[in-house]
Amino acid sequence: METVFSGIQPTGELHFGNYLGAIRNWVALQEKYRCFFCIVDYHAMTQNYDPAEMSRRTLDMATDLLSCGIDPDKSVLFVQSSVPEHAELCWILNTVTPFGELARMTQFKDKAERQEDNINVGLFDYPVLQAADILLYKAKLVPVGADQVQHLELAREICRKSTARWGQYFPEPQPLLSSTPKILGLDGQAKMSKSIGNTISLGEPDDVIRKKLATAATDPQRVRRKDPGNPDNCNLHSLHAFFSSQEQVAWVREGCASASIGCLDCKKVLADNVVSHLAPIQQKRQAFAASPGRVEEILREGGRKARAVATETLAEVRKLIGLWS
Numbered sequence: 001m002e003t004v005f006s007g008i009q010p011t012g013e014l015h016f017g018n019y020l021g022a023i024r025n026w027v028a029l030q031e032k033y034r035c036f037f038c039i040v041d042y043h044a045m046t047q048n049y050d051p052a053e054m055s056r057r058t059l060d061m062a063t064d065l066l067s068c069g070i071d072p073d074k075s076v077l078f079v080q081s082s083v084p085e086h087a088e089l090c091w092i093l094n095t096v097t098p099f100g101e102l103a104r105m106t107q108f109k110d111k112a113e114r115q116e117d118n119i120n121v122g123l124f125d126y127p128v129l130q131a132a133d134i135l136l137y138k139a140k141l142v143p144v145g146a147d148q149v150q151h152l153e154l155a156r157e158i159c160r161k162s163t164a165r166w167g168q169y170f171p172e173p174q175p176l177l178s179s180t181p182k183i184l185g186l187d188g189q190a191k192m193s194k195s196i197g198n199t200i201s202l203g204e205p206d207d208v209i210r211k212k213l214a215t216a217a218t219d220p221q222r223v224r225r226k227d228p229g230n231p232d233n234c235n236l237h238s239l240h241a242f243f244s245s246q247e248q249v250a251w252v253r254e255g256c257a258s259a260s261i262g263c264l265d266c267k268k269v270l271a272d273n274v275v276s277h278l279a280p281i282q283q284k285r286q287a288f289a290a291s292p293g294r295v296e297e298i299l300r301e302g303g304r305k306a307r308a309v310a311t312e313t314l315a316e317v318r319k320l321i322g323l324w325s
């Protein structure tokens with residue numbers, strides 16, 4: 001079985017963007033591959049955060065991942081900081097990473113612009129830690145969305161540099177490109193993001209979900225009910241593609257373009273489908289919430305399994321690069 005590595009930041013509860021863009025795919029991947037799924041709290045530290053909240057956010061994220069179907073009997077689910085070898089390998093890889101390559105990373109430039117008061121070295125070094133995350137488990141496959149392609153390219157470059165410097169050891173990771181179209185936030189403008197406040201969380205009550213969808217942005221050309229719309233310009237149409245039947249998607253396309261349905265009709269069908277899709281996930285969430293120790297136990301066991309692999313890799317790497325031991 002080939003190894004897959006993927007990580008997610010401990011942002012607290014999962015939202016639709018995470019679920020549709022990544023986690024549904026993770027659930028499918030665990031049937032075919034040896035998967036390491038990591039809650040990347042070291043990465044999250046590169047942004048301003050409240051230390052009193054980090055631990056809760058990590059547990060909430062783990063609870064949501066398990067509720068969505070990540071199965072600890074099939075995958076290794078763990079927290080990055082419970083395996084300190086991530087940081088050690090990051091340091092080692094720093095010594096073969098060209099400064100200029102890191103300076104080119106568009107995510108660094110974007111984040112630096114957004115957090116001018118906290119442009120820390122960790123933010124700059126973020127892609128090297130990502131390379132370490134992947135290479136520590138000798139993962140051959142990494143599921144990536146379009147915004148992560150540049151970082152994975154750099155991880156591949158770092159892998160080649162390490163081979164040139166110390167000899168062949170790490171396999172060069174390959175992207176597993178997701179076919180999921182981009183899901184915008186409820187404002188229809190930007191990617192779903194908790195900090196922008198344009199998301200729906202998987203744990204939200206039914207009435208909140210219905211209300212949020214009812215007020216979500218639609219095709220801006222459809223000002224009045226009798227105005228024909230273009231579903232391709234409407235983010236809610238993309239959501240129908242995930243949650244509604246083929247017949248319903250066809251009904252939306254035809255009804256929107258001919259103005260035979262109104263946006264409220266369309267949103268009601270979507271809300272019904274979303275609520276019934278999320279019902280089993282929310283039931284599992286409640287079951288985990290009723291036994292909080294269970295999630296911690298799963299993370300500890302995942303940490304033990306990940307660390308067993310990581311210490312073995314580090315022992316071999318230390319020998320390869322000539323460190324005293």
Ligand code: SF4
Nearest residue numbers: 218219234256263266
């Ligand atoms: S009818 Fe549906 S797809 Fe068309 S603009 Fe309204 S909400 Fe969007």
